[in-house]
Amino acid sequence: MGLVQPLEEKKAQAGIEALVSLVSADMGRVNEMILSRTGSDVTMIPEVANHLISSGGKRLRPILTLATAILSGYRGEGHVKLAASVEFMHTATLLHDDVVDESEMRRGKISARMKWGNEASVLVGDFLLGQAFRMMVEVGSLRALQILSDAAAIIAEGEVMQLAAAKNIETREDDYLRIIAAKTAELFGAACEVGPVIAGRPEAEAAACRDYGMALGIAFQLVDDALDYGGAAATLGKNVGDDFREGKITLPIVLTVQRGTDADRAFLRRTLERGEIAEGDLEEALAILRRNRALEDTIARARDYGARAVSALDVYPDGPMKRALVDAVEFCIARAY
Template sequence: MAVVANLDPKRSNAGSDALEALIALVADDLNAVNEQILSRMHSSVELIPQLGGYIVAGGGKRLRPVLTLAAAQLCGYQGTRQTALAACVEFLHTATLLHDDVVDESDLRRGQASANAVFGNKASVLVGDFLFARAFQIMVEDGSLDVLRILCTASAVIAEGEVLQLTTTNDTDTTEEAYLEVIKAKTAELFAAACELGGIVADRPAVEQAALRSYGMNLGIAFQLVDDVLDYSAVQARLGKTIGDDFREGKINLPVVLAFRRGDEEERQFWRRTMEDLDQRDGDLEHAIALMTRHNALHDSVERARHYGAVARDALEMFPNSRIKHALLDVIDFVVSRDF
């Protein structure tokens, strides 16, 4: 049994096109960001650029740095600070991925072997530390205390989110509120910081900086909600990606929270056995998906994502109409309707 998380398949291609359109609008700056990443990953210690390059090369669409570049363009910024800061955002993101995969004992990252599976846990943790250090060097070079405040705060909040997730893993009593607290810290905080930086470099009023932060925060929440749904999605399986990783690790995400809360006692015993005790047997993943489907847990999780997407949309209302604004609005559809 499988579930297609994308509730409106006709929108999936449109969402992907929206992301490509946003990337095209910041293409020159993004090329400069990629150059910054390559140059700043240089080290005489051969393993550092080797491992760092491995994970950066598989780094997907660079959504977070793209948001920094787009936010700066939305604010009319004409300088160059945004490219180094976007690289900084990508370093922070990459460092957290390295550490996440070690903590989660993950063997795969975006369909390929994770860095820790290839290079080992010790190397992954230490290179993650190196990337954090590089990010802080970039912040200091920029010279703005506001930039330093935003990114240092984001780094601390993300670390808190990782620790908080440890307290909810394998705990079926986790509430929706506790789950949201985790994903706001672990995922959405960096989205928020990435967007807020655009207003900072352009020296925009505080109300605009706050609006950009709100856009990023709500976009990030929607992104993680859909990510959690995709872990149980047939779309992922058709793309050759593994499904059920969160289930096998006992991670409590919103589909589990909703299915557990809405189920009867027999169903709750199933969740306790599989998620708390990690006593998982053949067919348990399929049964978990069946329970989520029965209780509309996947559907309602996507609907929550749509809600946060709508809040993100509202946050940009104060900005004048432009191609970059419309691209930022359209990328919300990509986040909510994506299948990768």
């Protein structure tokens, strides 16, 4: 891997830069909107919200809303508020996820719930969700409101599905894919779909952007799942093993349970289901995943979804924004290496 990795990293960076540059003017306004809409006389609200918002997420979801609006030739102001809404929905989900997962860290910082308590994470998440809907309503597109409110319900449904599947190593691959379609990909799909929708473009283009976003979202989540076990190399590094320690069932585990020996399954049952994790168990888990080719096949599936995302854009003629959206797919997948 020694030679390949730097190359892939360079490619990954180039992959997202075109997209970031094409939306940068609008993105500045999204960032202003985000700042102004986290404002409140209740000082705890901007404190908690900005703790997370300023912690350097990639803002991929609002970027996608801006990009698909520009791809659709949209001329107006609505995409800025919709993009900010999408980011608020995402941030609210992260705040609530931390409470659900009892996370101590988020994006390399102490989690909001550890600093301000579960209460603040729940309530500031609710506030951001309310603010998200306010902004959407201001844009005034009932169709965009429908897409995003559908997404809000489906995301929560996906999170509950994940909760019900938690620590159950019998979870099947199609069940797992349905969970991540709902909890992760749905917001990517909605973020992309509202672009053509507010531009008044035909249904086929809205469907194409939605398909792009959904497939990209699934690819993105699968790469995250692989990265949590060290990516393609399956080696220890920073942030490796969080899912393992939390007993999260992700695709690498699902594939290993399908393919592994009885001893492999017994190991995963002890560590993930019963939470009995001893010194050296993470290394042992990595060895088992490697032996079952679980990470490379998770990434292979991410590639398949990436290819679907790219072909969803076939309805569009060649152009800089289309190319940037294609490159963004490659960027998401190259993270795995």
